[in-house]
Amino acid sequence: MVISSPVAPVPALAPYDGVLLVSFGGPEGHDEVMPFLERVTAGRGIPAERLEEVASHYHRRGGISPINAQNRALVDALAAELATAGEPIPVRLGNRNSPPFLADTIQEFVAAGHKRLLAVLTSAYSSYSSCRQYRENLAEAVSVVAGADDLVIDKIAPWHGLPAFVEITAGHVLAALADRPPHTTRVLGVTHSIPQAMNDASGPPSVRGLYLDQHERVLAAVGDRVRARHPEIPAPELVYCSRSGPPSQPWLEPDVSDRLRGLAQEGVRCVVLAPIGFVSDHMEVVSDLDTDAVAAGEAVGVEVIRVPTVGTDPRLVRDLVALMADRAAQARGLEVPARTILAGDQRPAECDADCCASLRGPRPALCGVS
Numbered sequence: 001m002v003i004s005s006p007v008a009p010v011p012a013l014a015p016y017d018g019v020l021l022v023s024f025g026g027p028e029g030h031d032e033v034m035p036f037l038e039r040v041t042a043g044r045g046i047p048a049e050r051l052e053e054v055a056s057h058y059h060r061r062g063g064i065s066p067i068n069a070q071n072r073a074l075v076d077a078l079a080a081e082l083a084t085a086g087e088p089i090p091v092r093l094g095n096r097n098s099p100p101f102l103a104d105t106i107q108e109f110v111a112a113g114h115k116r117l118l119a120v121l122t123s124a125y126s127s128y129s130s131c132r133q134y135r136e137n138l139a140e141a142v143s144v145v146a147g148a149d150d151l152v153i154d155k156i157a158p159w160h161g162l163p164a165f166v167e168i169t170a171g172h173v174l175a176a177l178a179d180r181p182p183h184t185t186r187v188l189g190v191t192h193s194i195p196q197a198m199n200d201a202s203g204p205p206s207v208r209g210l211y212l213d214q215h216e217r218v219l220a221a222v223g224d225r226v227r228a229r230h231p232e233i234p235a236p237e238l239v240y241c242s243r244s245g246p247p248s249q250p251w252l253e254p255d256v257s258d259r260l261r262g263l264a265q266e267g268v269r270c271v272v273l274a275p276i277g278f279v280s281d282h283m284e285v286v287s288d289l290d291t292d293a294v295a296a297g298e299a300v301g302v303e304v305i306r307v308p309t310v311g312t313d314p315r316l317v318r319d320l321v322a323l324m325a326d327r328a329a330q331a332r333g334l335e336v337p338a339r340t341i342l343a344g345d346q347r348p349a350e351c352d353a354d355c356c357a358s359l360r361g362p363r364p365a366l367c368g369v370s
């Protein structure tokens, strides 16, 4: 029997021939803790006491950060989703601060003959730390890998506005609220604090302050969904964790534990923490929220419920793959509407030349207009 063969569809990820999951990294044993921390903090003026304290967070947990295992699970989930969609394409992890380092993963891609990679950052927001620094890491990695001169790397847009990111988080918060008394219960969104100056430089010059702005939009959208069911609960507030620089340097505030103490004085008895700044339950979440914030709440009679991060929720994985396909369509010259459910959300895939200006002087960066 002869079946007329249809015109082969363009693979949804063409022109990309590989996917690079770009992440922070973390130690996976006691002996990896100090080398990791030295890489993270080189030239950053982090006080020695702070470093000691952070090292102890890792050592107390076997020297193992959960982040790498979670990223390996995300690599597998993305690869499986792409294969299901008929797009068997290699997905590999590359880190800034621990093996597998970006340069090594890029070396593997080059050795296997790859020409054009799509980078997926595990961070969903715009700022120097969460976006531009990764773009600089990519430029540096490509510059040290032999044969990578022709390799093209693009990235997906910041993806905090994906419908799944907001819906999954709202669902977690609603499940945690259950039937808790609304007048003594609050919802706090939590993210990684950054220096005020880094926030002021986040985003393209036309819309600076984007790190905070993106978080506020996500939290407002989560709050709308929560309050549709529980109108008596006040809109969620944004708080921060993991401040590290010297006390003299202003960072985004309030700190989650300070706010818990303040809420206790206002008569609040239960706080649901939605870690909207974090994609998986890595060390900041486990240490600063599950340990420190829970203890701070306990000390003042506030029950603290930390809801899960989005992790590898299948809805998120599907939305990420859809966003990757959007980026590929764009690379093929098509106009693609922004995949966001946040009104007025700014999320270019291709960063402006001055996007998230470095506080450390200009350095080469990939995935931007040069």
Ligand SMILES: CC1=C(CCC(=O)O)c2cc3nc(cc4[nH]c(cc5[nH]c(cc1n2)c(C)c5CCC(=O)O)c(CCC(=O)O)c4C)C(CCC(=O)O)=C3C
Pocket: 024, 025, 026, 027, 037, 040, 041, 044, 046, 050, 051, 054, 065, 066, 067, 122, 123, 127, 129, 130, 192, 193, 194, 195, 242, 243, 244, 245, 282, 283, 284
């Ligand atoms: C915005 C942001 C994200 C989210 C975006 C993203 O995911 O990239 C993030 C993620 C992470 N940060 C992490 C770890 C650390 N961050 C530090 C230090 C810093 N983070 C900063 C910002 C951010 N960090 C900043 C402005 C500093 C000051 C020094 C500097 O300007 O660079 C330090 C030094 C010690 C300390 O002071 O805490 C450590 C150990 C881990 C790994 C966790 C694990 O092991 O599970 C992850 C995922």
Ligand SMILES: [Fe+2]
Pocket: 192, 242
């Ligand atoms: Fe950090």
